[in-house]
Each structure stands twice: as C-alpha cells, then as structure tokens.
Amino acid sequence: MGQIEALIFAYSDIFFSYYLNTESVCTKMVRNHSLVYIYSGEYILEENGVQTAIGAGECIFLRKDNRVKMTKLPKDGEWFKSIFMIFKRNFLKEVFQKLNKQEIPLNVERFESSIVKLPKVPSIESLFLSLTPYFNSSIKPQDDIMKLKQMEGLYSLLKIDKKFYSSLFDFNEPWKIDIMEFMNGNYMYNLSLEEIAHFTGRSLASFKRDFKKISPLSPHKWLMQKRLQVAREKIMIEGKKVSDVYLEVGFKDLSHFSRAYKETFGYSPTQKN
Structure with a gap:
C-alpha cells in the first residue's frame, strides 16, 4: 500500500x-x-x-x-x-x-x-x-x-x-460495563484512556479508580502486557509471522514491538524460547 x-x-x-x-x-x-x-x-x-x-x-x-x-x-x-x-x-x-x-x-x-x-x-x-x-x-x-x-x-x-x-433521541447515559471484559475484547485497538472510559460508561476519573480495584497495573501497562502475551501465543503456538502479529495485537511500529517483547520475555520475537 x-x-x-x-x-x-x-x-x-x-x-x-x-x-x-x-x-x-x-x-x-x-x-x-x-x-x-x-x-x-x-x-x-x-x-x-x-x-x-x-x-x-x-x-x-x-x-x-x-x-x-x-x-x-x-x-x-x-x-x-x-x-x-x-x-x-x-x-x-x-x-x-x-x-x-x-x-x-x-x-x-x-x-x-x-x-x-x-x-x-x-x-x-x-x-x-x-x-x-x-x-x-x-x-x-x-x-x-x-x-x-x-x-x-x-x-x-x-x-x-x-x-x-x-x-x-436516546439521552440515557451509557450503563457501566465490565472493564476487563471490554479491555479483553478491545485491547488491539488504538483507544485513548478517555475513549475506554467513555465506552465503559465512566468518567476518566471513575475509570481509573475502578481499574485500581481490579488490577495492580496501570491501564497502559495492562494493555502492553496483554498485547505482548497474546503476541507470544500467536508466534509460539499458532506459528504466525512477527510481521503480521505486531499489527494484530495493536502495535503500530515493529521496532517498538520487538524491543518491548525482548524486554518482557528476554528474547526477541524471532527467537524460540
């Protein structure tokens, strides 16, 4: 393209x-x-x-x-x-x-x-x-x-x-929905924290407060960890190419993905454990 x-x-x-x-x-x-x-x-x-x-x-x-x-x-x-x-x-x-x-x-x-x-x-x-x-x-x-x-x-x-x-003309505020259910279903998309809060029916402040109750990680760190874990499964278990996987899990840049992957797992995504 x-x-x-x-x-x-x-x-x-x-x-x-x-x-x-x-x-x-x-x-x-x-x-x-x-x-x-x-x-x-x-x-x-x-x-x-x-x-x-x-x-x-x-x-x-x-x-x-x-x-x-x-x-x-x-x-x-x-x-x-x-x-x-x-x-x-x-x-x-x-x-x-x-x-x-x-x-x-x-x-x-x-x-x-x-x-x-x-x-x-x-x-x-x-x-x-x-x-x-x-x-x-x-x-x-x-x-x-x-x-x-x-x-x-x-x-x-x-x-x-x-x-x-x-x-x-439906002016009802969105219902609060389960944060982890939403994030597990949408981690691969480029959503800001403000957008995630909105789509789970919360203000940004209430989203951060509710997130602290369910995870020791910040939302940014949770998303990074989730994307890397899914990427590892796709590469190691499903045998997918690194060049395809980094986009599928929500990374925009291959070098950023490779660096984060190596820092997390101790080896590059092109190597086997």
Missing part, C-alpha cells in the same frame, strides 16, 4: 474528506451519530463480521458507541470523497426540545445493526448535492448554514424510518 494522501476539512460538524489514489483502513469507535454520503470511490464497513459496501451517490447512518472497521477505496479511477455529518448530543437535545412531543412515536424499536444503509430518496440526495461545492476548501460556508443542513439531514432520517427516533 502506498503512502496515504488525505485531505480533511470541517465546517461546524460537517466534514469533507479526500483519500487520494490509495486505500485507507482503520477500526474506530463511532462516538457520535453520523450520516455519511459517498461522493466518489467506495466505503466498506464491517461490524461483527458483517460487511456493508457503500458506493458513489449512496448514504449510510452510523449509530454512536459502536466499533466499526472502515475501508475507504478509490474506484473507477476516482478518489474516495465523502461528506460526514455529525449529530452530537447537545445538538440532538436542542432539536428534541422543539419537537411536538405528541408527534413522537412511542415504543419504537431501534435498528439491530449500528450501520444502516439508507434508501435513495430525494431529500438525502438533494441535501448532499447542495454541500458538494464546499469540497473546494476556498469556499467557506457560514456556520448557521451548516447547522440548517444538519437539521435537514436529521429530519430526513426521521421521515425515512421511525426507528431513527429511538436512536437519535
């Missing part, structure tokens, strides 16, 4: 992005509800082993607080270009306050998947086509215009399916 050339610029909570001539792959936690329109190229999302492909002219909704693998690809000789519209909690609460509560449907279930591919409807298509001139970063829209576009996107979702009410 060649070096990624990316251009990303934002106006309020609407992001315009280009990925030039190559692919970009990442796994990230979706922290806010998002509406994503693909202008060109292809967007492949994977959640729990299920892939969803989005092409030019298509749009998806991503529900917050979920981990999704994202691959951005050029296609048919065109760069990957997309528009991300973010719906943050404060914005949604502000809209909710203004809704006629008698018109809000009751007992509506949420979508099972956190990735919802939208049908091609005029309201969504016209919304994002009206935004495409702003791919030219020299043309800067006013913030109040961008907020109106967010409102347009939000109301379009509510018209498409009543299930969006359940996702968009």
Whole structure:
C-alpha cells in the first residue's frame, strides 16, 4: 500500500474528506451519530463480521458507541470523497426540545445493526448535492448554514424510518460495563484512556479508580502486557509471522514491538524460547 494522501476539512460538524489514489483502513469507535454520503470511490464497513459496501451517490447512518472497521477505496479511477455529518448530543437535545412531543412515536424499536444503509430518496440526495461545492476548501460556508443542513439531514432520517427516533433521541447515559471484559475484547485497538472510559460508561476519573480495584497495573501497562502475551501465543503456538502479529495485537511500529517483547520475555520475537 502506498503512502496515504488525505485531505480533511470541517465546517461546524460537517466534514469533507479526500483519500487520494490509495486505500485507507482503520477500526474506530463511532462516538457520535453520523450520516455519511459517498461522493466518489467506495466505503466498506464491517461490524461483527458483517460487511456493508457503500458506493458513489449512496448514504449510510452510523449509530454512536459502536466499533466499526472502515475501508475507504478509490474506484473507477476516482478518489474516495465523502461528506460526514455529525449529530452530537447537545445538538440532538436542542432539536428534541422543539419537537411536538405528541408527534413522537412511542415504543419504537431501534435498528439491530449500528450501520444502516439508507434508501435513495430525494431529500438525502438533494441535501448532499447542495454541500458538494464546499469540497473546494476556498469556499467557506457560514456556520448557521451548516447547522440548517444538519437539521435537514436529521429530519430526513426521521421521515425515512421511525426507528431513527429511538436512536437519535436516546439521552440515557451509557450503563457501566465490565472493564476487563471490554479491555479483553478491545485491547488491539488504538483507544485513548478517555475513549475506554467513555465506552465503559465512566468518567476518566471513575475509570481509573475502578481499574485500581481490579488490577495492580496501570491501564497502559495492562494493555502492553496483554498485547505482548497474546503476541507470544500467536508466534509460539499458532506459528504466525512477527510481521503480521505486531499489527494484530495493536502495535503500530515493529521496532517498538520487538524491543518491548525482548524486554518482557528476554528474547526477541524471532527467537524460540
């Protein structure tokens, strides 16, 4: 894979992005509800082993607080270009306050998947086509215009399916979940402590306090130890290549991985015990 050339610029909570001539792959936690329109190229999302492909002219909704693998690809000789519209909690609460509560449907279930591919409807298509001139970063829209576009996107979702009410206007704080269960399932991802705290339903301070109760190690040292232990098993028992393993367990740099491995186990990952 060649070096990624990316251009990303934002106006309020609407992001315009280009990925030039190559692919970009990442796994990230979706922290806010998002509406994503693909202008060109292809967007492949994977959640729990299920892939969803989005092409030019298509749009998806991503529900917050979920981990999704994202691959951005050029296609048919065109760069990957997309528009991300973010719906943050404060914005949604502000809209909710203004809704006629008698018109809000009751007992509506949420979508099972956190990735919802939208049908091609005029309201969504016209919304994002009206935004495409702003791919030219020299043309800067006013913030109040961008907020109106967010409102347009939000109301379009509510018209498409009543299930969006359940996702968009759920203001309950996340439940606390088991820290070790979460970390054992997500140690390989590049998450900050703030993100881990958020996704386990805690403030950073309460996360650190709760972690001390279950481990003598700091969260950083625990993650390092966990990644190295799993890497050792993959190399020694499963016979995997070091060049594959260091990425699988969450290291970004091979030399850093090799150095940490040797300091921990007394020999390099290419040697047998």
